[in-house]
Amino acid sequence: MNTKTLLSLKQIGKTFSNGTVALQDMSLDVHEGSFVSLLGPSGCGKSTALKIVAGLGNLTTGSMSWPTASVDPLGRPDHEISFVFQEPTLMLWATVFDNVWLPLRLKGVKKKAARAAVEEALEMVGLQDFAASYPRELSGGMKMRVSIARALVTRPKLLLMDEPFAALDEITRSKLNDDLLRLWQKMNWTVIFVTHSVFESAYLSDRIVVMAARPGRVVADIAVDAPYPRDSSEFRSSPTYTNACNSASKALHAAMLSGDHM
Amino acid sequence: MNTKTLLSLKQIGKTFSNGTVALQDMSLDVHEGSFVSLLGPSGCGKSTALKIVAGLGNLTTGSMSWPTASVDPLGRPDHEISFVFQEPTLMLWATVFDNVWLPLRLKGVKKKAARAAVEEALEMVGLQDFAASYPRELSGGMKMRVSIARALVTRPKLLLMDEPFAALDEITRSKLNDDLLRLWQKMNWTVIFVTHSVFESAYLSDRIVVMAARPGRVVADIAVDAPYPRDSSEFRSSPTYTNACNSASKALHAAMLSGDHM
Amino acid sequence: MTDTPNLPLDLVEQRKARIARNERIGRWLLPIIVIVLTIVGWDRFCVINEVPHYVIPRPGRVLEALIEDWSLLISSLGATLLITFSALTLAIVGGVGLAILFAQSKWVEMSFFPYAIMLQVTPIIVIAPLIFIYVDSKFIGLLICAWIVAFFPILSNTTLGLKSADHNLVDMMKLYGASRWQTLRFLRLPSALPYFLGGLKIAGGLSLIGAIVAEFVAGSGGAGSGLAFRILEASYRLNIPRMFAAILLISFTGILIFMAMSFLSWLFLHKWHESAIKREM
Amino acid sequence: MTDTPNLPLDLVEQRKARIARNERIGRWLLPIIVIVLTIVGWDRFCVINEVPHYVIPRPGRVLEALIEDWSLLISSLGATLLITFSALTLAIVGGVGLAILFAQSKWVEMSFFPYAIMLQVTPIIVIAPLIFIYVDSKFIGLLICAWIVAFFPILSNTTLGLKSADHNLVDMMKLYGASRWQTLRFLRLPSALPYFLGGLKIAGGLSLIGAIVAEFVAGSGGAGSGLAFRILEASYRLNIPRMFAAILLISFTGILIFMAMSFLSWLFLHKWHESAIKREM
């Protein structure tokens, strides 16, 4: 495994103009090729943190750096980032195909050249038959899957996923979990993955970061020391997995109590 | 427990104009006071079925009746129905308070008179501090919780919930699970609850209905014969629970294979 | 809904279907009834108040004039429509072009929007002579006048639409490194479409009005002159039925243009925009 | 962002802040530069082309006229503004009222929208005499004329807006048994607000133009007459600097009205609508 640092957040803070302190003094180093899960109560700042990493928001305090990438004057790295937003965020006026094609299209890939990649991505999320549909003709989970396909189609260096599987049934979800892991290994991606499922985080990631709410901050950083590929049933009954789940659960409980949440 | 039939779907079918057969020959009787979970792969027609029950869509075939309620000429029952949509569906121009107040407001309840009820509902979902916020100032999970509060504030006879807790962390989710069960018992509600979690469905409901996709139809109907209130840890280790989970999982797997899904 | 299997629908569904059918028929029947009533009302008004024919002619007389002067009126209509559609085309190009320009930066918008407003509020009748001092072609002069009247709604609505793009999608564009132009092309323009088409519905009528005002102000007469001239002439000659016939023709044209714009709207939006999709659930 | 704790921001954040500051300054500076350049350009144009003062006067002369005739012009402006704002008020009431009526059913819309279009496309100059036959008060006559010019954009945009309500929210309203009126009040009207306000921006200028056109068409002169009459009179008397001064006053007023409408838009939308919220993420 790689230990170069891809991304480094140093005591970042984000305060919205209505006074909400979404993040405070959050520090996090993400290694290249790692799979980091972000776990935390609703409203603790996970989405905010992800957007900041993606370069979509201004910091109020602190700094963010990309030690191994060259950056432009505004601090954006020169490599590909993909993002599965928490909401599907589809273009309503475009078909499923065109929605997934978009990131390629922005790079100048023509429809014909993009077809294979788009269809592969759609197949992965089980929507090969809906390429010509419009978003309004899809169910909630199907929309989310289009969004996932769109993120995967570019083969990014860094993949940010904000609760991508929350709207999916467990079988689809576990299939996609495995697909994602396979791709991640094959492509040597780095993934930051927001989830609400302790089990999912323990199964997928090599590191679980638990956050507490208002101010959003890191309260636990749990390594899941198990090699990939992980055999599903075997790994799920291993002590590493159980320990990781337990630590994460405990940290989450503690976080719930420490924040002003509920 | 009550055995009067509240709602009866007889071989209902729904075909969209693009040819998608969302539902076909779906029959379902829902007893008064029962807690029915709807489980099924993404895109199998759960949301469609719920909307039809709510009177928000036309049937293509079959019929729906309310044996114990008087209905208006368009077949709508005279009692209250609440709906937590799959998406938050908030009024962007209104504060959290006003969003939750809405159903009461539509009944002519003035702001002052509604305050206590609205605040109670917000407290239940942990958003008492955000009454004055606008939806855009909330995280994804918080928006969903506002939507849940809005559904609970009216104390409906029939509560339809479309994956209400999917966007929530597990701790919040289990708290809301318990709150919901408590309210359901106290108020003698009838609940139809769409979820992707087999565990959640087994824990909450007295009946699990499993659907298969395209055409959407009922493929299994599993009773969960355990008394309420259910002690969380005790019930979760009971054979009833384990059996229900297993049957549901199996049915779901079978459904995945039988539908054209993935 | 297609291919309804042959299962019996229950009573409620039948009732809903009946309501839908009535709605469908009413949508066409009621307007016709209203039109007929209007015409009858107009006729009764003239008769009961003994309105002289040279003040408001009775509908029959206007119809006669319409038939009698048909070829004259229709050729004038042609001339007016030429200006109208040329002006509308320019209004679309100009309005959308300026909106895109203004969307590039607050600076540009704040610097040049005032000039667009000045154009909108300056009465054509005042600047027409100035235009004609510097523009030799009469057609181009008329076009400029009609354009000035028509472009603003498109500009204003499109500007609003370009700003109304979903910010999550804007973020997504940014993330994938979309250029300014790509963001415009793939996100802002489609988002602005409903607003633009709304502006187009307004501008359609305005370009007709603009063409007529321009002719009033700047159109010399003679062969090949437009409907405005026919109105002026008929009014001067006290041939009031013909004047009304010309006005009716304008109104009718306006309605046709509006319907064309509405159809265009439907064409572009019915797949996805709330205002145009047929609700199925 | 409020209450920034005193931690050092790093270079990138400093750069972003600098860009934002430049943007803020540029938003005000650039328009001023453009205005100055325009005035200088106008002056140079007049001098280089030796444009006679009675065709296009140099800016200085217009300014002189503006100062000299200030009291005359300002009282005329008052008269015009009275019509303008009365017409705008009526346009809002009428436009929104009709839009609400039309939103009630496709029947009503299809039956009466054509009449709205007819009003829009009928040249004021033609129907003004008819209006004045049946309306005795000159003020009311002018008002009707200006209203006819201004109401359509509000009607059209509001109608579009009422139809653009999120269908999930429409479903929700239905579910909770909202009456037609409640759905309108709590859902459709707020959803239509951005569209309505867009229409208002167009109608603001149009009601000014409408007031001026109405005065042109129907206003005899005399004390208490509006800017249109001043323009006509000045033009007739070849007092071109005064004419330009009056036009400038109109333009300036139009810009002020637009700014007022924009402010109103901001006021109603900045809390929630994409087009107006300040992005923080």
Add this chain to the structure above:
Amino acid sequence: NEAITFGTNWVAQAEHGGFYQAVADGTYADCGLDVTIVAGGPNVNNRALLLAGKIDFLMDGNLLQPFNSAAEDIPMVVVSAIFQKEPQVIMTHPGQGLDTWESLKTADTLLIGNGGYQSFYRWMVSTGFRDEQRKPYTYNSAPFLTDLKSGQQGYVTSEPYAIQTEAGFEPNVFLLADNGFNTYSTLIAAMQKTVDTKPEVVQCFVDASAIGWNNYLYGDATAANALIQAENPDLGDANIAFAVEQLKKYGIVDSGESETTGIGSMSMERIASFYEKMVTAGVVEAGLDYESVVDLSFVNKGVGLDVKSRLLGN
């Protein structure tokens, strides 16, 4: 006193002087009328108000409109002709080869308003002018001033003055009336019904207007001018003075027939001759009962001649 309204065809001007004079000095009131003058304007359509019965009398520019009334069966009649000559002129720049009426036919551009285009210009076309020469005049002289090879319509009393004072040169002025357009002008028209039911009112209005005009032209016009200027504050004293001078110089109001039969006089011969001319020119159709739209019974009675001779001291 009976309240009546009189609609003019333009904003208050010296060309309306006599009417204001009769209002100001009580001449109308003396024969029982309370007259309100409703000023017109470039786009104001007072005719519609007359036809709809909203005003009692209308000032008509020339005889073409009454002919049109005859063609359209509109029961409107002309009861007096205050101006013996149409004051309409064509102006050109001096020294541009456009110094005679005939040479106007070679001008590149003639700026003629919409009304003029519908009336006198159609006669001009019949005499060799061309449709293509015409461009619309919207009461802004800038296009004329910038194009030296152009001509522009105007009232002999107004536009030449504005040109002289603002543009600084004296334009060539060609009075239409002196070049064959021999219509009466500033006609007083009323609906037939008014003439039939209230002849005394008509007579009073016609007579008092004639007296008013005599007083305005030959006596002390201060009160009338004050009324006019109250209506139209932009009109300067010099402007009025110029207008009155022109009215006299060209014999617009008082020349020919009127010198013997009084201001307002009309003769059917002259009307017939104008009608024939217009028929020949194709401006109006042949065979109209044009006599039906003129009623000579209120004029040609020498009313006001006494006032004139008293004021002129002979």
